Amino acid sequence: MKAIYNNLLGGRQGVIGLALLAALIFLVLPMFLDIFRLNLVGKYLTYAFAAVSLVLIWGYGGILSLGQGVFFGLGGYCMAMFLKLEASSPENTAIQSTPGIPDFMDWNQLTQLPWFWEPFNSFPFTLFAILAVPGLLAYIIGVAMFKRRVGGVYFSIITQAIAAILTILIVGQQGLTGGINGITDLKTLHGWDIRTDSAKYLLYYINGGLLIGVILLSRFILSSKLGRLLLAMRDKEDRVRFSGYDVSNFKIFIFCVAAMISAMGGAMFTLQVGFMSPSFVGIVPSIEMVIFAAVGGRMSLIGAVYGALIVNYGKTYFSETFPELWLFLMGGLFIAVVMFFPNGLAGLYEKHGKRIMEKIKSLRRKPTPPAEKTLAAGNDTSAAAREAA
Amino acid sequence: MGGYTLTELGSIFVMQGFAGLSLFSVLLLMALGLAIIFGQMGVINMAHGEFMTIGAYTTVMFSVLTAKFAPGFIDYYFPFAMLVSFLIAFGIGYFVEFAMIRHLYKRPLDTLLATWGLSLIMQQIFRSAFGAREVSATLPEWLLGSFQPTESIDIPLNGIFVMGLTVFVTLGVFYFLFKSRWGLRVRATTQNRIMAGAVGINTRLVDRVSFALGCGIAGIAGAAFTTITSTGPTTGTLYIVDTFLVVVFGGAASLFGTIASAFSIAQAQSIMEFFMTGSMAKVLTLLTIIGILMLRPEGLFSIKVRK
Numbered sequence: 001m002k003a004i005y006n007n008l009l010g011g012r013q014g015v016i017g018l019a020l021l022a023a024l025i026f027l028v029l030p031m032f033l034d035i036f037r038l039n040l041v042g043k044y045l046t047y048a049f050a051a052v053s054l055v056l057i058w059g060y061g062g063i064l065s066l067g068q069g070v071f072f073g074l075g076g077y078c079m080a081m082f083l084k085l086e087a088s089s090p091e092n093t094a095i096q097s098t099p100g101i102p103d104f105m106d107w108n109q110l111t112q113l114p115w116f117w118e119p120f121n122s123f124p125f126t127l128f129a130i131l132a133v134p135g136l137l138a139y140i141i142g143v144a145m146f147k148r149r150v151g152g153v154y155f156s157i158i159t160q161a162i163a164a165i166l167t168i169l170i171v172g173q174q175g176l177t178g179g180i181n182g183i184t185d186l187k188t189l190h191g192w193d194i195r196t197d198s199a200k201y202l203l204y205y206i207n208g209g210l211l212i213g214v215i216l217l218s219r220f221i222l223s224s225k226l227g228r229l230l231l232a233m234r235d236k237e238d239r240v241r242f243s244g245y246d247v248s249n250f251k252i253f254i255f256c257v258a259a260m261i262s263a264m265g266g267a268m269f270t271l272q273v274g275f276m277s278p279s280f281v282g283i284v285p286s287i288e289m290v291i292f293a294a295v296g297g298r299m300s301l302i303g304a305v306y307g308a309l310i311v312n313y314g315k316t317y318f319s320e321t322f323p324e325l326w327l328f329l330m331g332g333l334f335i336a337v338v339m340f341f342p343n344g345l346a347g348l349y350e351k352h353g354k355r356i357m358e359k360i361k362s363l364r365r366k367p368t369p370p371a372e373k374t375l376a377a378g379n380d381t382s383a384a385a386r387e388a389a
Numbered sequence: 390m391g392g393y394t395l396t397e398l399g400s401i402f403v404m405q406g407f408a409g410l411s412l413f414s415v416l417l418l419m420a421l422g423l424a425i426i427f428g429q430m431g432v433i434n435m436a437h438g439e440f441m442t443i444g445a446y447t448t449v450m451f452s453v454l455t456a457k458f459a460p461g462f463i464d465y466y467f468p469f470a471m472l473v474s475f476l477i478a479f480g481i482g483y484f485v486e487f488a489m490i491r492h493l494y495k496r497p498l499d500t501l502l503a504t505w506g507l508s509l510i511m512q513q514i515f516r517s518a519f520g521a522r523e524v525s526a527t528l529p530e531w532l533l534g535s536f537q538p539t540e541s542i543d544i545p546l547n548g549i550f551v552m553g554l555t556v557f558v559t560l561g562v563f564y565f566l567f568k569s570r571w572g573l574r575v576r577a578t579t580q581n582r583i584m585a586g587a588v589g590i591n592t593r594l595v596d597r598v599s600f601a602l603g604c605g606i607a608g609i610a611g612a613a614f615t616t617i618t619s620t621g622p623t624t625g626t627l628y629i630v631d632t633f634l635v636v637v638f639g640g641a642a643s644l645f646g647t648i649a650s651a652f653s654i655a656q657a658q659s660i661m662e663f664f665m666t667g668s669m670a671k672v673l674t675l676l677t678i679i680g681i682l683m684l685r686p687e688g689l690f691s692i693k694v695r696k
Contacts, residue, residue: 145683149686150682152497156433157634158679161633164675172672328509330509331506331511334503334507338502
């Protein structure tokens with residue numbers, strides 16, 4: 001029991017953080033926002049999946065993947081393919097020259113459903129594919145790169161190139177993928193209309209629940225021995241290797257987990273927003289996901305959620321009111337986070353918020369003896385890293 | 390080969406090959422600056438494309454001003470525009486290194502994010518200053534038209550010009566890096582920073598000048614770019630991934646590798662473009678590069694360094 005409390009929930013501080021986040025997602029936001037705004041928040045929260053995955057792989061693993069948009073997009077496309085097939089039943093598409101296939105295929109003179117679309121008629125397969133397709137791609141990339149000890153900057157550039165490739169491929173193969181417009185006009189899931197307000201509420205809560213689940217899972221991974229190995233690898237890879245661990249396997253594992261988490265976000269995105277397009281796959285969204293994690297704090301799972309919420313809220317607000325200013329702000333945010341707040345919001349809290357809390361507490365307590373203080377200072381960094389998780 | 394005569398096929402081959410050479414020149418011009426910044430210094434400059442755009446806009450401005458105030462000068466403005474493009478990009482690069490990059494040498498992944506932010510800001514500055522529409526320079530007479538050795542072969546002059554310029558700049562970079570005193574300092578610093586400092590090289594100044602020089606070369610690339618196509622605020626981002634792949638594929642620290650990889654990527658792309666759609670050709674080229682990089686992570690040509 002105690003172990004679960006300390007590891008899975010992260011001790012007292014972790015429980016409080018998680019409870020606050022859950023209260024915000026499940027109670028505060030639905031209470032104060034109308035369904036349109038809440039749906040937007042739901043969309044931001046799907047990006048939080050990607051941000052959490054980046055905390056795992058970048059914050060703890062030290063591997064900067066610029067391809068999280070690829071996995072997010074693949075998850076979203078898998079879901080979109082199922083919904084599209086349901087929306088293009090022969091009755092709904094009777095006016096097409098080939099009824100029963102998605103409209104964009106008909107426009108591109110396809111007369112038959114391509115083979116890789118066939119399995120997406122089945123909902124269980126779709127759910128499986130949402131995790132399996134990105135997971136498999138991540139496994140292939142991971143094996144090819146980490147086994148050859150490609151790391152650091154090279155990994156980032158290559159994952160970025162993969163994001164570029166997938167975008168070009170989707171845009172270029174219009175008849176098979178819907179091209180630049182993406183897969184649109186998604187209406188029902190098993191006959192359940194996903195565009196109604198009640199469906200949006202339900203999807204929002206499912207999304208929030210999944211997100212909390214993902215955070216718990218990530219915390220479980222990070223608090224296990226594997227999490228400690230990840231940190232060790234990030235800081236001194238060679239030493240871990242010399243201690244007899246196969247470093248690449250751990251990297252492949254965490255990369256696959258991160259890919260699947262992003263993909264879940266993508267699938268929820270499709271459900272809540274009602275379409276999927278290549279503009280959520282490419283280089284720009286992938287790198288923006290990194291900034292969500294960076295703003296929240298690259299070492300903090302909960303911070304990543306706040307990062308995604310704040311940056312996306314800012315993006316919506318500024319691009320509605322001052323479209324000119326938005327890119328300046330976004331660019332400035334990248335630079336400021338890297339140069340002045342490398343640990344993001346969570347880091348700011350660790351540095352200032354905690355001290356204020358301590359001060360409030362210490363007003364009521366006697367000052368601690370100096371000997372204990374130095375000891376505490378020595379353990380400070382590792383303790384901070386643990387607590388931030 | 391559906392209905393082509395042998396001479397026609399020959400002409401297609403020559404022209405397609407020349408299209409590949411033009412692409413090669415543009416890629417190489419872009420990649421040379423990055424080969425210094427990324428290859429030698431290890432800094433990931435995501436804003437490299439924007440430094441190219443600076444050069445392109447400078448040239449466009451130059452041509453507009455010349456056409457307005459000194460129409461007789463229009464045939465000669467181009468070399469000056471190129472020089473000014475270089476100087477402006479050099480100056481901005483010098484400042485960026487001072488303000489940002491030098492604090493981040495120990496955190497390469499963070500440099501990537503910071504320079505990405507820089508590129509966003511620069512794009513928005515371009516958009517605010519020059520508008521979102523693409524603009525193009527008025528080209529001097531001697532760059533227009535084409536060279537026709539036979540009836541069916543048609544080679545545009547601006548392509549030849551860009552190729553000549555590329556050769557010139559490449560030789561210049563070679564001379565700078567391998568024959569000049571400055572190049573010696575740059576190579577010493579990248580190979581062993583502490584020792585280089587110990588023998589009296591001002592490594593900080595070397596960093597700053599190298600970075601600025603890489604940016605300046607991107608500026609020249611931008612100037613050359615205006616002779617081929619028009620310039621928009623986001624022109625730079627279109628090429629940044631390709632450029633990085635050229636440098637990585639060639640082997641980061643090898644200038645010769647950069648040239649070889651720019652050549653093979655450009656030729657592969659333009660030959661495949663003849664057989665399939667442009668986007669599929671691009672996908673296949675990129676996939677091949679990634680495939681080869683997985684087999685040879687250090688790139689085509691690598692310098693063996695003990696680490």
